[in-house]
Every structure is written in structure tokens, then in C-alpha cells.
Amino acid sequence: MGEGEGPKEACGLFGVWAPGEEVSRLLYFALFAQQHRGQESAGMAVSDGGNILVFKDLGLVSQVFNEGTLATLQGDLGIGHTRYSTTGSTTWENAQPAFKTDGTTSIALGHNGNLVNTRELAEREGWRSKATTDSDLVASMLSRCGGSLEEAAMEVLPQLQGAFSFVMMDERTVFAARDPHGLRPLAIGKLPNGFCFASETCALDIVGATYLREVEPGELVMVDDRGLRSRRFTESPRKALCLFEFVYLARADSKLEGRTVHEARRRMGEALAIEAPVEADMVVPVPDTGGSAASGFAAESGIPYGEGLMKNRYVGRTFIQPSQSLRERGVKLKLNPIPGAVAGKRLVVVDDSIVRGTTTRQIVQTLREAGATKVHMRITSPPIKWPCFYGIDMSTRQELIASDLAVEEVRQFVGADSLAYLSLESLVSATGQRKSSFCRACFDGEYPIPIPEHTPTKLLLEKSFHLENS
Numbered sequence: 001m002g003e004g005e006g007p008k009e010a011c012g013l014f015g016v017w018a019p020g021e022e023v024s025r026l027l028y029f030a031l032f033a034q035q036h037r038g039q040e041s042a043g044m045a046v047s048d049g050g051n052i053l054v055f056k057d058l059g060l061v062s063q064v065f066n067e068g069t070l071a072t073l074q075g076d077l078g079i080g081h082t083r084y085s086t087t088g089s090t091t092w093e094n095a096q097p098a099f100k101t102d103g104t105t106s107i108a109l110g111h112n113g114n115l116v117n118t119r120e121l122a123e124r125e126g127w128r129s130k131a132t133t134d135s136d137l138v139a140s141m142l143s144r145c146g147g148s149l150e151e152a153a154m155e156v157l158p159q160l161q162g163a164f165s166f167v168m169m170d171e172r173t174v175f176a177a178r179d180p181h182g183l184r185p186l187a188i189g190k191l192p193n194g195f196c197f198a199s200e201t202c203a204l205d206i207v208g209a210t211y212l213r214e215v216e217p218g219e220l221v222m223v224d225d226r227g228l229r230s231r232r233f234t235e236s237p238r239k240a241l242c243l244f245e246f247v248y249l250a251r252a253d254s255k256l257e258g259r260t261v262h263e264a265r266r267r268m269g270e271a272l273a274i275e276a277p278v279e280a281d282m283v284v285p286v287p288d289t290g291g292s293a294a295s296g297f298a299a300e301s302g303i304p305y306g307e308g309l310m311k312n313r314y315v316g317r318t319f320i321q322p323s324q325s326l327r328e329r330g331v332k333l334k335l336n337p338i339p340g341a342v343a344g345k346r347l348v349v350v351d352d353s354i355v356r357g358t359t360t361r362q363i364v365q366t367l368r369e370a371g372a373t374k375v376h377m378r379i380t381s382p383p384i385k386w387p388c389f390y391g392i393d394m395s396t397r398q399e400l401i402a403s404d405l406a407v408e409e410v411r412q413f414v415g416a417d418s419l420a421y422l423s424l425e426s427l428v429s430a431t432g433q434r435k436s437s438f439c440r441a442c443f444d445g446e447y448p449i450p451i452p453e454h455t456p457t458k459l460l461l462e463k464s465f466h467l468e469n470s
């Protein structure tokens with residue numbers, strides 16, 4: 001759901017090497033642009049070439065940093081992170097960048113994604129930590145290798161299974177790496193006097209960087225005073241970018257694989273109007289992510305587009321409130337129908353996905369209370385039937401309403417007059433990419449990376465590997 005119940009993204013990343021620039025300020029604005037990817041904590045690590053300083057805390061980017069903290073974070077290179085937790089709970093220790101030092105060399109790491117062989121790695125390493133994230137585990141593995149971070153990365157990265165985009169650094173070099181399937185995005189940008197890496201291209205725009213290319217699946221890219229260099233740490237069996245990036249996760253002004261997300265979503269709306277037409281008076285988006293698709297639906301169907309739901313832009317996305325009851329209360333804080341706009345009208349309400357169904361049900365109910373005579377739900381993705389183990393917070397079948405219920409049963413649950421989902425074929429076609437270049441597992445159950453028998457759970461590391469605070 002655009003503004004409702006998820007799915008949730010696992011994090012936003014930024015890495016920058018730009019001597020002479022105010023690096024902490026670049027990091028701040030790049031994280032600010034990627035706030036939608038994680039709102040539980042924010043952090044950055046900056047190096048002046050001799051020492052790495054880390055500052056992180058729970059909260060939004062604007063709550064964690066101020067002029068004072070940015071002024072202390074002086075240096076030529078740095079990495080930053082915004083977090084939504086998919087492994088480990090929301091604690092200060094689990095905020096990123098993860099930082100490890102052996103007294104002489106230090107490393108910092110930010111991670112977007114979820115490993116699927118975390119338990120095996122943690123057991124083999126005999127890993128114990130106050131942090132309980134797979135990201136901290138990887139930072140430990142890198143640190144234990146000794147030697148250069150480049151060689152450590154070449155040794156450790158091939159051992160990791162699952163989804164990972166990393167930004168990493170030692171005192172002098174910034175690194176970016178992407179798992180062999182490229183599940184989570186990571187782009188390279190060029191600055192006037194340096195380079196940067198970002199989960200989304202909207203972060204490149206805000207710091208004035210020009211898009212260079214994507215970090216390739218299985219590639220380790222590094223930048224320092226020797227320039228931008230690249231190595232392959234493993235072969236890529238096939239590309240499998242998360243299809244949900246196009247549907248919901250990425251900002252509409254970002255580009256993925258060369259296509260603007262807004263454009264792709266608009267096409268999804270157009271396709272939905274062709275696949276599931278309906279007589280109505282107004283097409284209403286669920287803000288914010290439904291907007292592009294709703295405009296496409298309106299253009300294709302000839303039904304006028306109109307704002308029918310108002311968003312309180314000062315309330316964070318509901319996914320900063322992890323419990324179900326808070327989520328249910330949260331949606332009313334943020335989405336309010338505009339009574340005059342919807343009263344007496346037959347509405348087509350366009351949203352990106354339905355996860356649990358509870359938020360959709362509330363939206364339908366509040367629109368009816370505001371006087372809508374019909375509420376037709378149109379969803380720009382297929383039913384989510386399978387859990388995600390690669391970093392999106394929908395990891396059990398039980399929480400997915402469409403895993404057991406047919407479309408008609410979901411319609412009854414949400415209380416809509418009609419409900420239709422976009423077909424997988426049309427969704428993929430709207431992206432301009434080939435179906436085989438995506439992970440679509442939550443829609444079709446075809447997991448690009450095999451899921452181990454003991455499927456990873458969010459609190460896996462809490463149970464067995466947690467070192468209590470002393």
C-alpha cells in the first residue's frame with residue numbers, strides 16, 4: 001500500500017569520495033532524499049584519511065543530524081545509511097553504518113538487503129555481538145580478515161548468499177558492492193571532483209552528481225585517490241532486480257535501469273485501465289505512490305483524475321510504527337478523505353499493492369463514510385502470495401492476505417465494490433525490461449536464490465547470537 005501497511009524497504013545507502021567537498025553535508029542531503037527507504041535510524045561515517053568518525057541514532061535523518069554534528073564530521077570520504085529493520089530489532093546498536101576496528105585499521109559498512117545464509121555464517125564464525133544484524137556480521141567478517149578492505153571484500157563477499165547492496169569504507173577508500181543477482185539497486189554517480197554511490201538516483205540528483213551507471217551484480221567498485229576501479233568478486237548467474245522497486249519502493253523521480261519510475265508506474269495504470277475497466281466518476285490515487293499510476297489509469301480510461309485522499313505530510317510513513325495496532329491507527333493519522341471531492345461519486349481508487357489488507361479496508365471504509373457511492377480498488381501489482389526473504393518486510397505467508405484468499409475473498413475483506421490486480425505480464429512490460437531480469441518471487445514463487453530450510457526470520461540473531469550489554 002502506498003501509504004499504508006507496507007511492503008517495507010530495507011534501507012537507503014550513499015557513499016561518497018570527494019576531496020575538498022563538505023562530505024557530511026552531501027551525505028546528509030543524499031540520506032534525506034532516501035528517507036522513504038528507511039525511517040527507523042540514520043547514520044554516517046566520515047574519514048579525513050586518518051580516522052573514521054561514525055555518528056548514528058534512531059530517528060529520521062533530520063532528527064539525527066544537526067549543524068553541530070555535521071560540523072564535527074569532517075573529511076573527504078564517507079558513507080551513510082537510513083534503516084528499516086528486516087534483520088534485528090530497532091536498537092542503537094543495530095543502526096548503521098556498522099563499524100569495526102582492530103586498533104590500526106577500521107571499516108564502516110552500510111547494507112541494503114537481507115542475507116539468507118546468516119545462521120550458517122554466524123555459527124561458522126562463532127560470531128557474538130551487541131548488534132543483531134546480518135550487516136554487523138558481515139562487518140565483523142571483513143574486519144577479521146585483516147589486510148586491506150579490498151582483499152577482505154574479495155574473500156568475504158563470495159561467501160554471502162541473499163540480497164546485498166553494500167557501501168563500505170576504510171580510512172581512504174569508499175567501496176560499493178552488489179550481490180550476484182543485483183536484487184537491490186545501487187547506482188554510481190560522478191561529482192565534479194569525485195564519485196558517489198546511491199541506492200536511488202534521486203540521491204544523485206540532490207547532490208548534483210550525474211548518473212554514470214549501475215554497480216553490476218557481482219561487482220566490487222572502489223574509489224580513492226587512484227580513481228574509480230572495479231573488480232568482479234563472483235559471476236552473476238542472472239540479474240534479478242526486485243520488481244517491487246518499480247511498483248512501490250523507489251521514488252517516482254528515480255530512474256531504474258534507465259527508466260523513470262514515474263513513467264513505468266503511469267504505464268502500469270494505463271495497462272490496468274485496459275485489463276480491468278470500470279464505470280466511475282473519478283480516479284483517485286492513494287498518495288504518494290498511487291499518483292503516477294492513477295494518472296495513467298485516468299488518461300487511458302477517460303475518467304477524470306482527482307484528489308480524494310489527503311495526506312498529512314508531516315506524519316512519517318506508517319512503517320515507522322512496527323506493531324499492527326499502531327499501524328492501524330497510523331493510517332488515519334495520515335490519510336483523510338476530502339468529503340466534498342468524493343461525496344456522491346463512484347470512485348476508482350488506485351494503489352500499488354495489498355499486503356495484509358487492513359489498510360485497504362480502512363481506506364474503503366473512510367471513503368464510504370465520506371459519501372462515495374462506489375469504491376472500486378485497482379492495484380498496480382499482482383496479488384502477493386509468497387513471502388520475501390530478500391529484505392522486504394513481508395517474510396511470512398500468514399501476513400499476506402492473498403496467500404490463502406482468492407481475489408473475490410480479498411474484495412469481500414476490504415469491502416470494495418470491485419477489486420482488480422494488474423497481471424504480472426503487464427507489470428513487467430510497463431518497466432520496459434525482460435521478465436527474466438527481475439525477482440518476482442512474492443508474485444510467482446520463483447525464488448532466484450534458493451531459500452534455506454530454516455528460513456531466516458527477523459529476530460534470528462537475537463535468539464542465539466546476542467551479546468548482552470554489560
Ligand code: SF4
Pocket residue numbers: 183241242243244245387388389390391392439440441442443
Ligand atoms: S520477493 Fe518480491 S519484494 Fe522480495 S525481492 Fe523479490 S520481488 Fe522484491
